Amino acid sequence: MLNVTVWNENRHEQKNPVVRDIYPEGIHGAIANFLKEDQIEVKTATLDELEHGLTAEVLTNTDVLIWWGHLAHDEVDDAIVEKVKKRVLEGMGLIVLHSGHFSKIFKTLMGTSCDLKWREADDKERIWIIDPSHPIVDGIGEYIELEKEEMYGEHFDIPAPDELIMMSWFEGGEVFRSGCTYQRGNGKIFYFRPGHETYPTYHNKEIQHVIKNAVHWAKPVNRSYPVYGNAKPLEEIKAK
Amino acid sequence: MLNVTVWNENRHEQKNPVVRDIYPEGIHGAIANFLKEDQIEVKTATLDELEHGLTAEVLTNTDVLIWWGHLAHDEVDDAIVEKVKKRVLEGMGLIVLHSGHFSKIFKTLMGTSCDLKWREADDKERIWIIDPSHPIVDGIGEYIELEKEEMYGEHFDIPAPDELIMMSWFEGGEVFRSGCTYQRGNGKIFYFRPGHETYPTYHNKEIQHVIKNAVHWAKPVNRSYPVYGNAKPLEEIKAK
Amino acid sequence: MLNVTVWNENRHEQKNPVVRDIYPEGIHGAIANFLKEDQIEVKTATLDELEHGLTAEVLTNTDVLIWWGHLAHDEVDDAIVEKVKKRVLEGMGLIVLHSGHFSKIFKTLMGTSCDLKWREADDKERIWIIDPSHPIVDGIGEYIELEKEEMYGEHFDIPAPDELIMMSWFEGGEVFRSGCTYQRGNGKIFYFRPGHETYPTYHNKEIQHVIKNAVHWAKPVNRSYPVYGNAKPLEEIKAK
Amino acid sequence: MLNVTVWNENRHEQKNPVVRDIYPEGIHGAIANFLKEDQIEVKTATLDELEHGLTAEVLTNTDVLIWWGHLAHDEVDDAIVEKVKKRVLEGMGLIVLHSGHFSKIFKTLMGTSCDLKWREADDKERIWIIDPSHPIVDGIGEYIELEKEEMYGEHFDIPAPDELIMMSWFEGGEVFRSGCTYQRGNGKIFYFRPGHETYPTYHNKEIQHVIKNAVHWAKPVNRSYPVYGNAKPLEEIKAK
Numbered sequence: 016m017l018n019v020t021v022w023n024e025n026r027h028e029q030k031n032p033v034v035r036d037i038y039p040e041g042i043h044g045a046i047a048n049f050l051k052e053d054q055i056e057v058k059t060a061t062l063d064e065l066e067h068g069l070t071a072e073v074l075t076n077t078d079v080l081i082w083w084g085h086l087a088h089d090e091v092d093d094a095i096v097e098k099v100k101k102r103v104l105e106g107m108g109l110i111v112l113h114s115g116h117f118s119k120i121f122k123t124l125m126g127t128s129c130d131l132k133w134r135e136a137d138d139k140e141r142i143w144i145i146d147p148s149h150p151i152v153d154g155i156g157e158y159i160e161l162e163k164e165e166m167y168g169e170h171f172d173i174p175a176p177d178e179l180i181m182m183s184w185f186e187g188g189e190v191f192r193s194g195c196t197y198q199r200g201n202g203k204i205f206y207f208r209p210g211h212e213t214y215p216t217y218h219n220k221e222i223q224h225v226i227k228n229a230v231h232w233a234k235p236v237n238r239s240y241p242v243y244g245n246a247k248p249l250e251e252i253k254a255k
Numbered sequence: 256m257l258n259v260t261v262w263n264e265n266r267h268e269q270k271n272p273v274v275r276d277i278y279p280e281g282i283h284g285a286i287a288n289f290l291k292e293d294q295i296e297v298k299t300a301t302l303d304e305l306e307h308g309l310t311a312e313v314l315t316n317t318d319v320l321i322w323w324g325h326l327a328h329d330e331v332d333d334a335i336v337e338k339v340k341k342r343v344l345e346g347m348g349l350i351v352l353h354s355g356h357f358s359k360i361f362k363t364l365m366g367t368s369c370d371l372k373w374r375e376a377d378d379k380e381r382i383w384i385i386d387p388s389h390p391i392v393d394g395i396g397e398y399i400e401l402e403k404e405e406m407y408g409e410h411f412d413i414p415a416p417d418e419l420i421m422m423s424w425f426e427g428g429e430v431f432r433s434g435c436t437y438q439r440g441n442g443k444i445f446y447f448r449p450g451h452e453t454y455p456t457y458h459n460k461e462i463q464h465v466i467k468n469a470v471h472w473a474k475p476v477n478r479s480y481p482v483y484g485n486a487k488p489l490e491e492i493k494a495k
Numbered sequence: 496m497l498n499v500t501v502w503n504e505n506r507h508e509q510k511n512p513v514v515r516d517i518y519p520e521g522i523h524g525a526i527a528n529f530l531k532e533d534q535i536e537v538k539t540a541t542l543d544e545l546e547h548g549l550t551a552e553v554l555t556n557t558d559v560l561i562w563w564g565h566l567a568h569d570e571v572d573d574a575i576v577e578k579v580k581k582r583v584l585e586g587m588g589l590i591v592l593h594s595g596h597f598s599k600i601f602k603t604l605m606g607t608s609c610d611l612k613w614r615e616a617d618d619k620e621r622i623w624i625i626d627p628s629h630p631i632v633d634g635i636g637e638y639i640e641l642e643k644e645e646m647y648g649e650h651f652d653i654p655a656p657d658e659l660i661m662m663s664w665f666e667g668g669e670v671f672r673s674g675c676t677y678q679r680g681n682g683k684i685f686y687f688r689p690g691h692e693t694y695p696t697y698h699n700k701e702i703q704h705v706i707k708n709a710v711h712w713a714k715p716v717n718r719s720y721p722v723y724g725n726a727k728p729l730e731e732i733k734a735k
Numbered sequence: 736m737l738n739v740t741v742w743n744e745n746r747h748e749q750k751n752p753v754v755r756d757i758y759p760e761g762i763h764g765a766i767a768n769f770l771k772e773d774q775i776e777v778k779t780a781t782l783d784e785l786e787h788g789l790t791a792e793v794l795t796n797t798d799v800l801i802w803w804g805h806l807a808h809d810e811v812d813d814a815i816v817e818k819v820k821k822r823v824l825e826g827m828g829l830i831v832l833h834s835g836h837f838s839k840i841f842k843t844l845m846g847t848s849c850d851l852k853w854r855e856a857d858d859k860e861r862i863w864i865i866d867p868s869h870p871i872v873d874g875i876g877e878y879i880e881l882e883k884e885e886m887y888g889e890h891f892d893i894p895a896p897d898e899l900i901m902m903s904w905f906e907g908g909e910v911f912r913s914g915c916t917y918q919r920g921n922g923k924i925f926y927f928r929p930g931h932e933t934y935p936t937y938h939n940k941e942i943q944h945v946i947k948n949a950v951h952w953a954k955p956v957n958r959s960y961p962v963y964g965n966a967k968p969l970e971e972i973k974a975k
Contacts, residue, residue, distance in 0.1 A: 104847060104848060104892070106388070123843075123846060124846040124847075125846055126843060126844040126845055126846040126919055127824060127844075127919050127920055128824060128920065128963075130961075130963040130964075131963060132962070132963060132964065132965075132966040133964070133965060133966065134965065134966040134967070134968065134969060136968055136969035137969070138969055141668055141670075143648075143649045143650075143669070143670050144649070144650065145649060145650070145672070146438060146655065147440070147441045147476070147478055147480075147481055147650055148346070148438040148439075148440070148441050148442055148443050148476060149438075149476065150476060152476065152478065153476040153477050153478065154476075154477050154478070155478065156478075156479075157481060157482060157649075157650065166966065166969075168623075168966055169623045169624070169625060169637075169662070169961075170623075170624065170625070170627055170637065170961035170962075170963075172824070172920055172961065172963070174894065174897075174917065174918070174919060175626065175658070175659070175897050175918060177418070177894075177895050178417070178655070179655070179659060182649070182662060182670045182672075183670075184664060184665075184668060184669065184670045185664075186969065187966070187967075187969040188621055188664060189623070189664065189966070190621075190623050190662045190663075190664045190670050192625070192662075197894065198386060198388040198389075198894070198895060199388075199846055199847050199894060200387070200388070200847055200848065200892055201387045201388050202388055203388050236387070236388055236389065236390060236392065236393040236394075237393050237394050238387055238392065238393065238394070238395065238396075239396075240387075241387055241397060241850075241889075241890035241892065242397060242852070243848075243850040243851060243852060243890075243892070244850075244852065244853070245852075245853060245854065246852040246853065246854040246886065246888055246907070246909070247854070247907075248854065248856055249854060249856035249857070249858055249886075249906065249907040344607060344608060344652070363603075363606060364606040364607075365606055366603060366604040366605055366606040366679055367584060367604075367679050367680055368584060368680065368723075370721075370723040370724075371723060372722070372723060372724065372725075372726040373724070373725060373726065374725065374726040374727070374728065374729060376728055376729035377729070378729055381908055381910075383888075383889045383890075383909070383910050384889070384890065385889060385890070385912070386895065387890055397889075397890065406726065406729075408726055408863075409721075409863045409864070409865060409877075409902070410721035410722075410723075410863075410864065410865070410867055410877065412584070412680055412721065412723070414654065414657075414677065414678070414679060415657050415678060415866065415898070415899070417654075417655050418895070419895070419899060422889070422902060422910045422912075423910075424904060424905075424908060424909065424910045425904075426729065427726070427727075427729040428861055428904060429726070429863070429904065430861075430863050430902045430903075430904045430910050432865070432902075437654065438654070438655060439606055439607050439654060440607055440608065440652055481610075481649075481650035481652065482612070482650075483608075483610040483611060483612060483650075483652070484610075484612065484613070485612075485613060485614065486612040486613065486614040486646065486648055486667070486669070487614070487667075488614065488616055586868070626918060627920070627921045627956070627958055627960075627961055628826070628918040628919075628920070628921050628922055628923050628956055629918075629956065630956060632956065632958065633956040633957050633958065634956075634957050634958070635958065636958075636959075637961060637962060657898070658897070678866060678868040678869070679868075680867070680868070681867045681868050682868055683868050716867070716868055716869065716870060716872065716873040716874075717873050717874050718867055718872065718873065718874070718875065718876075719876075720867075721867055721877060722877060
């Protein structure tokens with residue numbers, strides 16, 4: 016059994032009727048719904064809950080954390096960010112969606128500004144698969160087409176991904192590294208671009224399929240966090 | 256159900272009683288035995304069989320191919336090597352063990368000489384885990400220690416691995432990239448260093464555990480091989 | 496002083512007046528002309544010369560080899576390809592241009608089919624810079640725009656590049672990994688996409704600038720090729 | 736002309752006569768001395784200077800910054816760290832030496848704990864070259880041997896390096912990724928392991944040679960920092 020927590024800022028849904036119409040249960044609710052299956056236990060957590068819903072107990076029991084945020088990155092408590100980071104280094108998987116590129120947790124794990132270009136103009140997007148051997152694209156064709164999405168364009172100020180799995184084409188002339196993996200400590204991270212709040216992107220079956228695949232890919236390895244610090248004296252080793 | 260074929264040159268076993276004593280059923284038999292479990296169907300194939308045991312039917316029905324060879328790399332038929340390569344690009348996983356670094360199939364997939372340093376002198380080996388987040392090292396501690404093994408040392412003339420998972424330390428003063436992954440086409444490749452024929456390395460439980468993990472990791476994605484060639488005319492695209 | 500050899504198939508120029516008009520001195524002549532500067536000595540070589548112009552002496556004295564081919568990949572002698580490969584592993588830089596993706600030398604160094612999608616339809620191309628820190632893009636802006644080019648689209652069946660420096664956007668809806676580096680042995684390889692023979696791409700100042708940068712980047716390191724084979728006995732090491 | 740600033744904590748030198756004897760001008764002085772050549776202008780800066788010697792003017796005029804710290808990482812002002820990070824993202828090269836793995840600047844650029852194993856026991860170290868094609872190892876043989884050094888061992892909690900150039904072997908049984916490159920924004924970073932303060936490591940000619948090579952490799956590209964934010968409207972693009 017895999018324990019997934021879907022974290023959402025949940026602010027657009029409160030003030031923008033367009034977003035609320037698309038995601039009546041919130042973006043977190045929509046994602047939680049399609050993730051539910053026999054092998055996955057899904058919970059949600061949102062910004063305005065106590066400790067943003069990410070208590071020590073919740074984090075300890077989370078195998079994979081999904082993160083969607085946009086308006087209120089600055090309201091996320093630094094102490095919570097540190098706890099999430101510690102859990103990623105221990106092995107918890109982290110899936111960062113769309114505008115989560117500017118979240119504190121993603122920026123602190125990347126070490127860069129994570130800045131990019133953007134345009135809200137109903138661009139057509141084609142997400143091309145660049146690494147056809149990766150489990151995250153199992154069952155996906157050559158590309159995923161989204162009729163309308165917010166454009167995100169290069170340069171995307173991230174470290175070179177460990178694996179670059181997808182690359183977006185936008186009608187207006189831009190490209191973007193849309194599916195990127197990283198390892199940090201014992202943990203695996205997947206950044207996945209699509210999902211602007213005013214489009215029904217998380218209702219798209221192929222997008223759902225990628226996120227499901229990513230959840231399985233990001234699950235923790237069964238290993239203790241490495242031992243650091245002062246090692247056994249050489250004399251003792253030599254004496255053996 | 257995962258279909259695994261263990262390929263072995265099976266020549267040392269015929270002429271060297273030391274090797275035969277360690278692996279009475281051959282190296283392929285030993286590996287096949289520990290791989291058998293509910294989710295895995297294991298077959299073996301050897302050099303002296305017709306088409307080296309790798310007929311079109313066998314290859315089509317193999318999800319992951321394991322390769323051990325040493326003395327007789329040159330006797331492997333070029334046409335069979337081409338068929339194996341084609342299957343890797345289509346998605347079949349490939350696990351290359353120890354002296355398989357000099358096999359035709361590994362060299363043609365790498366594009367380099369795959370040369371290295373070696374010494375048969377009962378070196379102690381410690382295989383350190385470098386990427387603690389990788390599914391191939393799930394359940395493995397900080398390192399695997401082998402009391403005696405053949406030394407393989409850098410420089411190992413391979414392309415920079417997509418993922419470097421393990422690094423060996425040898426008593427005599429050398430290091431070696433011992434666990435390396437590559438993707439080629441739709442296929443995943445894992446090179447794993449240990450396993451000289453005169454040591455009981457494949458009876459070691461941790462080595463067995465790594466190979467089992469690798470088999471699961473290397474399983475094919477469910478995707479058709481990409482479409483290549485002349486693409487849809489732009490006029491047609493523009494007309495839409 | 497850096498010794499550069501520009502190799503060109505030089506066949507389109509003989510039969511197609513459009514190509515001859517654009518490149519009256521051949522594609523090799525055009526590239527050689529813009530590369531000439533104080534620190535670079537440039538020679539050319541073509542398919543129909545003896546040994547394709549790539550004699551042992553020429554190869555030994557070449558620091559960086561540039562390769563353009565298209566119609567006649569199969570006419571390149573396998574023995575010459577082996578000699579070029581040997582020199583790359585020894586340290587010679589190799590820059591593969593455009594349709595050279597299907598050359599024997601590139602395919603044997605990559606280990607994959609190097610296949611791709613293509614379309615001759617005057618697509619607009621934008622080559623976006625993905626790695627802004629790389630010396631190959633020194634002096635280049637955010638992207639290079641080519642009004643008309645042949646389209647090359649993913650999936651491009653290559654190993655994941657060591658460094659992905661550029662990514663092309665095409666008007667018709669495709670993306671492509673257009674600037675890729677690899678190391679093989681002591682040698683550095685750069686694949687650079689643009690340059691279909693019926694467009695004046697190699698007269699474009701930015702394209703020229705990238706190729707110049709690449710020549711400097713690809714220059715050999717001053718190192719002997721690594722020592723391989725049977726290493727010093729452990730007893731001798733222990734005795735010290 | 737390349738402007739290099741060598742930053743050193745400069746505390747061991749004040750309190751430990753062993754260190755002072757080895758480095759009478761400080762570690763920074765020793766490094767500055769061997770870097771001086773026709774094409775390089777070298778300055779030094781230390782922790783106890785105003786703004787740690789890293790004023791806005793100094794940083795603006797630094798092409799490559801070298802960093803050695805150990806005892807007093809916590810005394811480095813967060814605001815200075817932020818300024819250094821901003822300069823790296825703009826293009827300044829950064830070379831982090833030995834115990835600098837735990838510096839604030841390295842940790843914030845890596846996003847991980849940067850923790851490791853260590854032992855002060857006069858281990859013999861062999862730094863093997865893993866990537867023989869890299870300019871940082873130009874002129875270096877198969878390995879560099881240091882008779883006595885502090886041991887640093889895996890697991891080293893860093894992101895997978897963009898390029899892994901060197902790997903250390905230690906007498907006591909450990910391995911370590913000793914030469915690692917990263918790109919962050921427009922900037923290039925090189926981590927180089929050796930240099931414990933009680934050993935004369937920075938007087939070793941090969942170690943000096945590597946650091947010199949690294950300085951040239953890390954020099955900034957001539958590019959403006961990418962443009963981020965709201966991009967040109969699609970309508971405007973479509974209207975063209």
